[in-house]
Amino acid sequence: MTDVPPDPAVPPALQDDKTMPIIVYACYIxxxxxxxxSSIVGLILAYxxxxxxxxxxxxxxxxxxxTFWLSLLGGVIGCLTLIIGIGALIxxxxxxxxxxxxxxxxxWLLKGEAYPTPRNWML
Known part of the structure; x- marks a missing residue:
């Protein structure tokens, strides 16, 4: 686990509160x-x-x-390609x-670690 110094702007009780990110991930699932x-709810909670x-x-x-915005892009592409038969697979x-x-x-969250590459398209 990486040692991340506490952020003085965040109250100590919230430094390691994983509840909200767990809810966001659960909304996506x-x-x-x-x-x-529920993904829209997760997006709002994340913002x-x-x-x-x-x-x-x-x-x-x-x-x-x-994840939300990239999935929305993929969803739009999938909907647009339903006509040619590949959309359902997408x-x-x-x-x-x-x-x-x-x-x-x-x-990663339950290990108490930051996500290493949050801006990647894949994992």
Whole structure:
């Protein structure tokens, strides 16, 4: 685990509070059941929580925010290509991709570590 000095702007009780990023990742995974509506809730929570989070948690919020916007792009491409028959495969692939990213993000979070490459397209 990397030693990240506490951020003086964040109250000590919130320095290691993993609850909100866990909820964000859970919202993304729940997108399979809710048709993506919970992902929008996760996005809003990530944007709201990012500014007041310590740096190591901010990496998880950046990762989650990018996951949403990249999945939206993939979803639009999937919808546009439904006509030619490949869209359904793209939409399924995007859903799996979001789920895998959320699970990998959760694993880093539960280890108490910053996400190492939050701006990557893949993992």
């Amino acid at each position: 729940a997108g399979w059941v809710t048709g993506g509506v 709201v929580s990012k500014a007041s989070a310590p740096e190591w948690l901010q990496s998880h919020y950046v990762f989650a925010i990018r 939409l399924i692939a995007v859903g799996v991709w979001v789920t895998v990213r959320a699970i990998v993000g959760l694993s």
